[in-house]
Amino acid sequence: MTFLDSAVWGGKFCSDGWRHSPARQPVTEPATGDRLGTVGVATAEDVDRAAARAAEAQRAWAATSPQRRAAVLRRAGELFTEHAAEIEDWLVREAGSVRSKAGFETGLAIGECFECAALPAHPQGEVLTSEDARWSLARRRPAGVVGVIAPFNFPLVLGLRSVAPALALGNAVLLKPDPRTAVSGGVVVARIFEEAGLPAGVLHLLPGDGAVGRAVVEAPEVRVVSFTGSTPVGRAIGERAGRLLKRAHLELGGNNALVVLPGADVARAASAGAFGSYLHQGQICMTTGRHLVHESLVDEYTAALAAKADSLRVGDPAREDVALGPLIDRGQLERVHGIVTDSVAAGAKIAAGGEIDGAGYRATVLTGLTTDMPAWREEIFGPVAPVVSFSTTEEAARIVNDSEYGLSVGILGDVGTAMRLADRIDSGKVHINEQTVSDEPNAPFGGVKASGTGSRFGGPAANVEAFTETQWLTVRPDIADYPF
Incomplete structure (x- = not known):
């Protein structure tokens, strides 16, 4: 036994x-x-x-x-x-x-x-x-x-x-x-x-x-x-x-932001962003649900993130070596796809993914969003990475805080700039030069606002x-x- x-x-x-x-x-x-x-x-x-x-x-x-x-x-x-x-x-x-x-x-x-x-x-x-x-x-x-x-x-x-x-x-x-x-x-x-x-x-x-x-x-x-x-x-x-x-x-819940500052290493940032958005099919309260990228890097970052997404296999983790397993049930799968299709209907563009794959969902990158679209405003709880650009750290802080949630934020790039930005962010957790998903038994965990x-x-x-x-x-x- x-x-x-x-x-x-x-x-x-x-x-x-x-x-x-x-x-x-x-x-x-x-x-x-x-x-x-x-x-x-x-x-x-x-x-x-x-x-x-x-x-x-x-x-x-x-x-x-x-x-x-x-x-x-x-x-x-x-x-x-x-x-x-x-x-x-x-x-x-x-x-x-x-x-x-x-x-x-x-x-x-x-x-x-x-x-x-x-x-x-x-x-x-x-x-x-x-x-x-x-x-x-x-x-x-x-x-x-x-x-x-x-x-x-x-x-x-x-x-x-x-x-x-x-x-x-x-x-x-x-x-x-x-x-x-x-x-x-x-x-x-x-x-x-x-x-x-x-x-x-x-x-x-x-x-x-x-x-x-x-x-x-x-x-x-x-x-x-x-x-x-x-x-x-x-x-x-x-x-x-x-x-x-x-x-x-x-x-x-959470709709957590990852901020990519000017001068950040794009390849490493895209790797962090992919991990934050796609780990466990995005079914984590700390999942990176919003990617804010400086306008000088947004095209390069989006391309790198889309390439990462396209490379991630979806399948049955008990029988295959895959990066993404199934969503928990059909209802959640259809909800995720509905948010993506509603956002596309409102003007967003799919840079990668956007498709149901058996019991799972392909790693997805969305661009061309406005901050009132469902994929940006809602907690998706699926492997979807919406990307928008910002021009100043003041604008980034405003966009990050413009959410009902306040659980976790990641900031990638210059530490001094990141620390000044962190002081302006309403979040239970802030991780500098890390993505948003992190937990240790000895560290305090929790969020503010609707989180x-x-x-x-x-x-x-x-x-x-x-x-x-x-x-x-x-x-x-x-x-x-x-x-x-």
């Missing part, structure tokens, strides 16, 4: 052990439509039961020694390492990842667990001054039960980056993966922590549709909701959580802030005197 053998999880979900479910859904390979297995689907009633059990188990888990909690996280990192090849196979087949992206994602999962293993020993508060004769402390305590709702694109790491720190800091977790990636984004995580020695009842895997997600948000025991996904769904979750007086950490509620992932400061509550505690040697 392999680590992810379907005999363990087939037709089941994990809530205090693996439970058979009368409701099931197929696990489908987007490249071929083949069925890879069947996963159990939870109901709203299952969520309610899981939340009650999680609240019970959380108290004992929070009381577990920091050393013991750290050991579970370290063991999880070791298990990700030991089973990396099998996990990567699932990321390739279920999520449509090319092999290099699957390896990158598994490596991030390993780093996330090892990074979070340090959190239990991190300082959990501070000593405050007081006007009274007492000790005054601000201490961090686990929030309680954390609801994690994860997307399909990087299904493993975008769920784990909330699950791992939440567990390390003494919380219980309800994890709802995207139904399209319930194995690589859910079963993998449940199996890893099961084998790592996490006590029963602390982590619950609850695959399902929007009704299950709503139940996770609304369960009274859930005090923090961590959601990664689209901006419209994030807005709805944020509104509901606000009414229920719960904290919602929202990492949402979310700020840096709530990555690094001890962000994780402790996200998944704990602050309690004021005072201590006197004797009972205080009062005038009553």
